[in-house]
Amino acid sequence: MTRGVTAAEVAPKTYAWEIRAEGLRVRAGGRKLAVNGLDLNLGTGVHGLLGPNGAGKTTLIRALATVLRPAGGTLELLGTPADAQTGGRRELRRRIGYLPQEFGYYRRFTVREFVEYMAWLKEMPREEIPGAVQRAVERVGLADRADDRMKTLSGGMVRRAGIAQAIVNDPRILLLDEPTAGLDPAQRLRFRELLHQLGTDSCVVVSTHLVEDVAAACTDVVLIADGALVFRGTPDQLAAAGGAAHPGDSPIERGYAALLMRSEPGRGTW
């Protein structure tokens, strides 16, 4: 089942970067600045967001999803300021797909109803919803379970349903927070293929702590620690940063360890 391409999609874009952050500061919950002075330009492609626990990955993704308001700095998504007034933000959100790290779902809904409901919330035209839902569900390989209730699915399938709702509106910016958690190795391979397809014409930001996912699926690595950018480059450049002296089982893990040690030399083994 194919989809018509609209004039808006082939129009030249009026911005240089899908995501542009300058000196971005975002508060997580209370007082703490989880993202503190982050400069980042992301274009089309698959960007792996790496960092230790508590580095501010989830807070950054939430700010990119416009559900957290930045405390300072500038954040532009698709050329629109993320803290635009309600109208501009609404327009922006129609072109964003977001999968939170831990997402709840309605247990009585079928996969199709769940994705349909999300498509409705994303203000897709009513007549396009059934086709878009079918495409999204097929892309994540849940077509045979589309009419089963969510509560009957395994953890990996629920996560795939979550990915389906994120891609149902063909977003320009796709934000996936720990999407590979709960996927088995075969599903993870399929997921990397899907990422690859999605990254050809949209800006995909995948947060993960699994370094091997980044090496295999991402065109670009963004390493953050303590809410600031530590490293930005290709997976090969990340691997080149590490030497034999650094801990890790693969070149890319050693590069990750080397860069983190450089940024916070005082930290212990955890």
Add this chain to the structure above:
Amino acid sequence: MSTEDHVEHPSERLIGRYARGDTEDTEAALEGGVNGTGIAHDEVWALEAHLESCARCRARLAVATRHTTPAVTALVDGVWDGLAPQLPAIAPMPRRHRWALPLSAWASPVMVPWLCMTVLVTLIAVILDSLSGQGISFVLLLAPVLPVFGVAASWARGFDPAYELVAGTPRAGLQLVLRRTTSVLVVVISALLVAGWVTGAAVAQWLLPCLAFTTGALALGGLIGVTRAAIGLVAAWAAVIVAPTVAVSRTPVALQAEALPVWGAVFALGVMVVIARRGAYTLLGIHR
């Protein structure tokens, strides 16, 4: 009457030529050395544009193809043979919408337990009223806090498991808040109408406090989060009004007719705060 009846359909001959691939740039036309025997480009374009929108002519083309070009027929049949074994595994796209979506558009999909609770609590209040005699009206005491629970049920993190998914969508915000609040009020007000009719409480006496608390919960929710606002309002109501009323067994001043202008003012203030803070309802903090 469909729009197809007004357009001119391509002739049988044109479709036949198209099916044979008889266009200007085909090999056959070039080798023949005669220019202009094939279908002109603009005609091909017009024909294809028509075929895209006209199922009847596509069917005619399919028939023409089957007769004239065995190669295409073989290709199509080959693709079908390859696809057919995979198709039973895929659930077909449903033809029509079910009722679930329109309903979810107006209420959080997990509100059924809350609706049952509202009806049950109202019933208990009516029973208490008839048992307690003339002293105090439990229906009146209950009226303001019932919608607060409803507002909490439609926005609080604890009630709506998908709150973070919902918060990130374009529809999240004041519009969805108002939709869900409306459905809450429809249920609460109809339950209270019946209760008021049974116990003889005046409509204005419970309707204004009910509306004032609803907008109050939303306005306070926009400032500190809906869960906190709901807990705070219910606790304040219980401590300041309900406890003393039950203690002295007399309808409090706040629920008598003289207090109605105050409730009206609270309602208006709530509406103004909600409108002023409308941007806050699109953020994650609203669910706290």
